[in-house]
Amino acid sequence: MTNSLKTAALMLAAATFLAGAPAIAQQASKLDEVLARGHLVLGTGSTNAPWHFKSDDDKLQGFDVDMGRIVAKALFGDPDKIEYVNQSSDARIPNITTDKVDLTCQFMTVTGERAQQVAFTIPYYREGVGLMLKEGGQYADYEALKAAGSSVTISVLQNVYAEDMIHAALPEANVDQYDSVDLIYQALESGRADAAATDQSSLAWYMTQNPGRYKDAGYGWNPQTYACGVKRGDQDWLNFVNTALHEAMTGVEFDFYAESYKKWFGKDLTPPQIGFPVEYK
Helix, strand or coil, X not given: CCXXXXXXXXXXXXXXXXXXXXXXXXXXXXXXXXXXXXXXXXXXXXXXXXXXXXXXXXXEECHHHHHHHHHHHHHXXXXXXXXXXXXXXHHHHHHHHCCCCCEECCCCECCHHXXXXXXXXXXEEEEEEEEEEECCCCCCCHHHHHHCHHHCEEEEECCCCHXXXXXXXXXXXXXXXXXXXXXXXXXXXXXXCCEEEEEHHHHHHHHHHCCCCEEEEEEEEEEEEEEEEECCCCHHHHHHHHHHHHHHHHCCCHHHHHHHHHHHHCCCCCCCCCCCCHHHC
């Protein structure tokens, strides 16, 4: 090969390398970016207890917030190394896809349509509709409500699916719809309703705030999965967040998760069984 041909070959090789360099650089994971930055950017809300809301001293708190704190602790050994992005529900997915946030934890229901836009983490909560009764009231539990048929009245938040939703669990019940969750609780308290129906997490939170006054009827339906979301195409970052959440629910950080669950939902979780991994049973 002549010197001119060698020179041309080297120049072509260099050009090929440089052309490929941006593609190689783009493969760096969000995990490396977050570690280099030194804090997690978490998208969540601020107006929905017990998921994400402000304390009396204006501090963001709630179960969603604690999921972000679990990830921050796994990243930096410090659950408070978080920059919060306060976002509306309709900004949850756009803020992920445009890299405004690293992670969104905001009671986001997993659906096939959403999974085409973002990558969902493993679930951290299973939501559903529940029924709340007054402690010491006429009806002891769900079975008593069902047996009473059309004699019972259920208060529920107004929406086009409300009657069908209630009748899926209590086919003969009367359904009273109200404009706000507070009003459905007031209807139960005043005796206008025999039970209040809404998200089980909301009922658990309300009962935690009013100990001894109300009880869960013991039946749930309309299940839906809550998971955090990350940008598609970054398996390292998704794997890391999944690992952090998994070990909070089943491993070394279980106490952190269980303490949060008790605080917001008023229930003690059974510690993970030692021995054969529960995931494979």
